[in-house]
Amino acid sequence: MKRQLRLPITFIALLVLGMTSISTAANATAYDFQSQNINTIQEYQSKKILKNKVIVVDPGHGGSDAGAIGPNNVAEKNVTLAIARDLRELLSAGGATVIMTRTSDRDVAINGSSDIDELQARVDIANHANADLFVSIHTDAFAEHGTGTTTYFCPGSNDDLARFVQDNMVSQLNLYDRGSQPSDFYVLKNTNMPAILTEAAFISNPKEEKLLINREFNKKVALGIYNGIKQYFKQ
Incomplete structure (x- = not known):
């Protein structure tokens, strides 16, 4: 009669638990690897969407033109530049070529130019670059009770x-949706490519003025614009 190998029940239980742990760890590793692959694919697809796209980002006002001034003396020109810089980073990382009409607190046209000359200087940058899109960034100002986001x-x-x-x-942003609206703003009707002008929030509203000087809020504005641009090219 052959001798039978008898394993202790405790040993068998530990063996099963060990195999289960190995299986669980392997599944977790596979899941992590799959997640990394998905992120890599999404990043690649994002860059593919924006690759070779030339986008002009226009921070409204600047230099001698402060734009609207909030109740706590926040100047529109500073807010728009902050948002534009964040948007430039997102678009560049996404594979687009980004041209800024200004990168500091300055006029775009030469000193002493008229308002129309200043706007035309911004239009010229986009038209001469044969850009795919023109995005002008602003904050709204109306009355203290004015609120919301408009494009x-x-x-x-x-x-x-x-x-x-x-x-x-x-x-x-989760602010009041004022919708997308037609307007004959100079920079919209004189550019040769699709163009938009965004009003992220009301700088004349004390609550929204505080939001507009919050860096995290600025980044959310930029991310919203960026996601909208990607969706536009994706279609």
């Missing part, structure tokens, strides 16, 4: 870009 586009033009950017900004 403008040129009347008669395709409103997809404005609509996508507006939806994504509202999603990020």
Whole structure:
């Protein structure tokens, strides 16, 4: 009669638990690897969407033109530049070529130029670069009770870009949705490419003025615009 190998029940239990742990660890590793792959694919797809796209980012006002001034003396020109810098980082990381109409607190046209000359200087940058998009960043000012986010586009033009950017900004900011609206702003009707002008929030509203000087809020504005641009090109 053959001798039978008898293993202690405790040993068998430990063996099963060990195999289960190895299996669990392997599954976790596989999951982590899969997650990393998904992130890598998403990043690649994002860069593919924006690759070779030339986007002009226009921080509203600057230099001798402070723009609107909030109740606590926050100047629009400083807020728009902060948001524009954040947007430039996102777009550049996404694979786009970004051209800023200004990178510091200065006029774009030569000193002493008229308001129209200043706006035309911004338009010229975009037109000469044969850009794919023009994005002008502003803050709104009306009355103390004014509130919300708006994106403008040129009347008669395709409103997809404005609509996508507006939806994504509202999603990020959770402010009152004033919608995407047609407007004959100079920089919209004189650029040769799809163009939008965003009003992230009301600098004339004390509560929203405080938001506009918050760096995290600025980054959310930039992210909303960025996501809208990606959605526009993805279609």
